[in-house]
Amino acid sequence: MRVAVIGAGVIGLSSALCIHEQFHGLAPSLEVELYADRFTPHTTSDGAAGLWQPYLSDLGNLQETLWNKETFDHLLGHLHSPAAQEMGLFLLSGYNLFTEPVPDPSWKNIVLGFRNLTPKELELFPGYSYGWFNTALMLEGRSYLPWLTNRLTQRGVKFFHKKVESFQEVGGDGVDVVINCTGMRSGELQPDPELQPGRGQVIKVLAPWVKHFIITHDMKSGIYKSPYVIPGSEFTVLGGIYQHGNWSEENSAQDHKTIWESCCRLLPALQKAKIVSEWSGLRPSRPQVRLERESVWHGNVQGEVIHNYGHGGFGITIHWGCAMAAARLFGSILQERRKVASSPQPRL
Amino acid sequence: MAALKVAVVGAGVIGLSTALCVMETCPSCSVTVLSDQFSPNTTSDVAAGMLIPHTYPGTPIHVQKQWFKETFTYLFAISNSAEASEAGIHLVSGWQVFKSTPKEELPFWSDVVLGFRPMSEAELQKFPQYRCGQAFTTLKCDCPPYLLWLEKRLKATGIQMYSRKVSDLWELHSEYDIVVNCTGIGARQLVGDKKLFPVRGQVLKVYAPWVKNFIRDGDGLTYIYPGIHRVTLGGTREKGSWSLSPDPGTTKDIFDRCCSLEPSLQEAQDIKVKVGLRPSRQCVRLQREVLSQGGVKLPVVHNYGHGAGGFSVHRGTAKEAAHLVGECIAALRGSSSGAKL
Numbered sequence: 001m002r003v004a005v006i007g008a009g010v011i012g013l014s015s016a017l018c019i020h021e022q023f024h025g026l027a028p029s030l031e032v033e034l035y036a037d038r039f040t041p042h043t044t045s046d047g048a049a050g051l052w053q054p055y056l057s058d059l060g061n062l063q064e065t066l067w068n069k070e071t072f073d074h075l076l077g078h079l080h081s082p083a084a085q086e087m088g089l090f091l092l093s094g095y096n097l098f099t100e101p102v103p104d105p106s107w108k109n110i111v112l113g114f115r116n117l118t119p120k121e122l123e124l125f126p127g128y129s130y131g132w133f134n135t136a137l138m139l140e141g142r143s144y145l146p147w148l149t150n151r152l153t154q155r156g157v158k159f160f161h162k163k164v165e166s167f168q169e170v171g172g173d174g175v176d177v178v179i180n181c182t183g184m185r186s187g188e189l190q191p192d193p194e195l196q197p198g199r200g201q202v203i204k205v206l207a208p209w210v211k212h213f214i215i216t217h218d219m220k221s222g223i224y225k226s227p228y229v230i231p232g233s234e235f236t237v238l239g240g241i242y243q244h245g246n247w248s249e250e251n252s253a254q255d256h257k258t259i260w261e262s263c264c265r266l267l268p269a270l271q272k273a274k275i276v277s278e279w280s281g282l283r284p285s286r287p288q289v290r291l292e293r294e295s296v297w298h299g300n301v302q303g304e305v306i307h308n309y310g311h312g313g314f315g316i317t318i319h320w321g322c323a324m325a326a327a328r329l330f331g332s333i334l335q336e337r338r339k340v341a342s343s344p345q346p347r348l
Numbered sequence: 349m350a351a352l353k354v355a356v357v358g359a360g361v362i363g364l365s366t367a368l369c370v371m372e373t374c375p376s377c378s379v380t381v382l383s384d385q386f387s388p389n390t391t392s393d394v395a396a397g398m399l400i401p402h403t404y405p406g407t408p409i410h411v412q413k414q415w416f417k418e419t420f421t422y423l424f425a426i427s428n429s430a431e432a433s434e435a436g437i438h439l440v441s442g443w444q445v446f447k448s449t450p451k452e453e454l455p456f457w458s459d460v461v462l463g464f465r466p467m468s469e470a471e472l473q474k475f476p477q478y479r480c481g482q483a484f485t486t487l488k489c490d491c492p493p494y495l496l497w498l499e500k501r502l503k504a505t506g507i508q509m510y511s512r513k514v515s516d517l518w519e520l521h522s523e524y525d526i527v528v529n530c531t532g533i534g535a536r537q538l539v540g541d542k543k544l545f546p547v548r549g550q551v552l553k554v555y556a557p558w559v560k561n562f563i564r565d566g567d568g569l570t571y572i573y574p575g576i577h578r579v580t581l582g583g584t585r586e587k588g589s590w591s592l593s594p595d596p597g598t599t600k601d602i603f604d605r606c607c608s609l610e611p612s613l614q615e616a617q618d619i620k621v622k623v624g625l626r627p628s629r630q631c632v633r634l635q636r637e638v639l640s641q642g643g644v645k646l647p648v649v650h651n652y653g654h655g656a657g658g659f660s661v662h663r664g665t666a667k668e669a670a671h672l673v674g675e676c677i678a679a680l681r682g683s684s685s686g687a688k689l
Contacts, residue, residue: 079474085615090558091474093441093485112471113483121462121485124428124439133463133485135441135471135561209438209490209576211560233558269432 001027001334004170006189007181007309008036008159010045010141010319013148015179015308018323019330020155027334034152035170037163040145044183045315047202047281049230049237050088050140051213052317055223058106061288065106067321072110074320075137088143088233093135094213095121097128102219104132111136125266128216136213139316140232164189167296171303177333178296178305179326183284186309192290195310198283199246200224200239201255203263205273207236214266216240224313227262235276238263242313244285251278286310291322293329304333351378352677353523357514357538358530358652359383360392361489364498365662366530366651369670371505374677380524381502384513384534387495391532394551394624395659396573396580397436397489398562399423400444401457402657406631409456415664417460422663423487433576436493440574442562443467445481445609450566461486475609481566488562489659490575514538518639521646526676528649528669532627535652541633544653546625548589550598552581552606554616563609568656570605572613578620581606581613585656587628594621629653634665636672647676 005016016034024030040046052072058065078084079091095117108114117131125131153159164170164182167189171178180186187195210231218226224242231237240262241255256278264270290307297303308326311318354377356367367381387393401416403409427437445467458464467481475481499509514520517538520527529535536544556579564571573580581602599621607613633653639646651669654661 080611082611082614085558085612088558090560090612092560112474113465113468115463115465118463133441138558207433208557209433209436211438211440211574231560268428268430271430272433 001029001177001337002031002033002175003177003179003330004175005032005034005179005181006036006164006170007183008034008039009043009181009183010145010148010315011183011308011311011322012036012179012181013145013152014319014323015181015326016157017148017151018327019179020152020157022327023330023334024155032157033160034157035160035162035164037161039159039161040149041142043141043145044281044284045141045145047279048141048316049202049232049239050138050144050316051092051230052137052139053215054105054107054314054317056102056105056217059287064289064318067318067325068107068314069110070321070324071318072137075139079137083147086143087147088138088140090138090233091135092138092213092231093133095125095131095133095215097125097131097214097216098219099128099130100219101130102217108134138232141316167303167305168298171296171298171305176303176337177330178303179330180305180307181309183309183311184282186284186307195284195286196245197247198224198285198312199241199243199248199280200283200313201241201251201259201278201280202237202239203256203259203275204235204237204277204279205270205275207231207270207273209269210236210267216266227259227266229263229267229270236273238270242283247282249280249282251280283313284310284315285312289318289322291325293333306330351376352525352680353377354379354526354528354673355520355524356381356528356530357383357517358532358534359386359495359509360390360530360532361491361495361658361662362532362651362654362666363530364495364502365666366528366669367502367507368498369663369666370528370673371502371507373670373674377677379507381507381509382512382514383509384511386509386511387492387499390495391624391627392495392658393491394549394622395491396551396571396575396582397491397494397659398573399461399487399489399660400564401660402655403456404629404631404655404657412661413456413460415661415668416457418664418667419661420460420487423489427487431497434493435497436490436576438488438490438576439485440488440562441483441485442564443471443475443481443483444564444566445472445475445478446566447478449480458482458484488573488575493576517648518641518646521639521644525680526647526649526673528651528673530651532652532654533625535627535633535650539650544627544629545588546590547628547655548584548586548591548623548625549582550584550594550602550621550623552599552602553578553620553622554581554613555618556613556616558612559610565609570609572606572610579616590625592623592625594623626655627653628655632661632665634668634672636676647680649673649676
């Protein structure tokens with residue numbers, strides 16, 4: 001049984017790992033191969049700050065809330081393991097700020113110690129009259145992706161640096177299942193008008209005195225269009241850009257100005273922070289995550305594709321729940337194949 | 349009338365903050381800081397600088413609370429300004445955990461720090477050996493940055509600072525009109541205060557930048573305090589020990605205790621060991637005294653004995669000391685404005 005995973009961001013690597021961990025002993029000679037044209041540190045996942053936090057509302061997508069919870073609980077379980085630091089995993093507390101009262105989020109009982117901000121805490125953030133405090137997790141892509149890659153390499157998963165142009169290119173030729181984790185560029189393999197870029201830009205600075213994440217929200221503008229500050233283990237990420245439909249991966253001077261000025265207004269001490277780098281990336285946005293099976297024909301051979309893309313700005317937040325769901329879909333494919341293989345031959 | 353000359357002896361957090369307060373209260377005074385040690389070699393430089401008060405048995409709680417509140421408010425404003433990083437002041441959140449339920453449900457300072465509340469069951473799961481805890485957000489003063497920032501502010505007001513070992517406060521009587529004694533543990537020898545005793549603290553300062561929250565065992569012996577560049581791991585409270593030499597056995601013990609609270613510390617790098625002697629006393633000695641020899645008087649204001657709580661109350665006690673200096677000035681001016689009839 002050969003499985004080809006396309007995509008080496010957090011979704012591709014974790015899906016490959018989940019499938020291999022669960023089935024390598026069960027499926028006859030399971031071979032997992034991973035194809036991607038970009039590997040860490042050049043994937044979308046590498047640019048993300050790495051904070052576990054879903055959007056404010058799950059828009060009725062209860063399934064996504066469950067996947068988020070599964071991811072948080074899975075990571076929390078790893079917090080005290082010796083691998084945590086290597087994974088880039090650690091606890092981080094911080095603030096979500098609003099200019100008006102808002103309903104509690106779907107994830108209030110998933111994170112630790114969720115509460116409203118006190119009036120004295122709000123004094124820290126002039127212009128904001130309401131907010132939350134909670135402790136969440138950071139999972140830094142620049143550590144987590146290499147860690148996943150190492151786990152996969154140890155398991156004998158083979159990596160191929162190659163831009164895949166079609167499912168047929170990797171399907172057929174003995175590959176039974178393709179896992180499509182191509183994020184933003186899924187549309188190149190199969191058109192999907194629901195998948196649109198949510199362009200973001202971030203400035204990475206040295207500000208080691210910042211020990212909390214601070215995420216502001218402008219309910220009228222929408223998610224990530226308001227300044228945010230997220231301290232990592234080495235650098236602090238400043239952001240606040242979300243441009244729907246913008247495919248540019250070039251840094252914009254105007255966006256730089258917006259981010260810098262709004263973050264310095266939020267945290268005056270940032271004026272003294274040294275800028276280390278700047279990055280733009282495309283969040284693979286979709287009204288909901290596409291996580292489903294599809295049969296694809298290579299000539300007259302039927303192959304299966306498991307789609308796992310469209311995680312917008314919450315890929316890291318939801319990745320493990322989705323990887324487990326993809327593995328379950330893979331499991332059902334395995335089950336079906338076994339039934340077919342072991343079913344009695346028709347009587348003549 | 350000539351400007352009064354005030355000498356502040358001691359350049360730790362108490363000496364420097366007191367000198368600054370004296371300048372603020374009495375801008376016409378000429379203030380000089382004298383110390384045998386300056387940052388990074390003061391006791392303050394060893395401390396983590398966390399604003400979590402120590403309780404002084406000999407001081408009324410409302411006074412301690414006032415000192416803490418004043419200090420917290422002062423530092424809160426700096427942490428919120430563009431100067432925060434230079435001053436080394438930053439907010440930090442975390443947990444104080446208890447193996448057995450503490451006597452006091454609410455410490456006196458719980459409404460001064462931010463967001464104080466009991467820990468949830470889910471949070472306590474991270475600390476399986478502990479049965480309850482408190483979560484809150486407080487401030488940390490990193491040293492040397494905070495002391496260097498205070499020195500910079502002092503120099504900007506024209507204050508001079510000299511490296512000098514003062515063996516006897518009286519030796520200053522000819523050069524200065526008022527002396528402020530902020531010598532910390534040095535006061536034991538300098539003024540012979542037998543009520544002052546060292547409580548030795550050994551700490552490790554390690555590189556572990558992924559640690560963003562503080563963790564403190566309610567017994568005060570084990571703590572993890574993330575600073576700007578390094579995390580302070582502690583500690584010990586050895587009453588009566590004067591030894592400033594790091595003890596390797598203690599180092600391992602501190603490291604092990606902190607790793608059991610926060611396992612990821614096993615990956616900590618570049619471990620530096622420091623020792624400081626907390627200048628401990630039943631209560632902070634914050635009082636006036638007049639030394640006199642042969643008809644010559646030297647007013648002294650004492651401000652020492654802050655023990656484990658120096659950072660937590662430094663601004664509050666500095667302001668009170670400056671107020672006492674103000675009283676000394678009034679007394680001097682009163683007595684110099686003509687003989688009594």
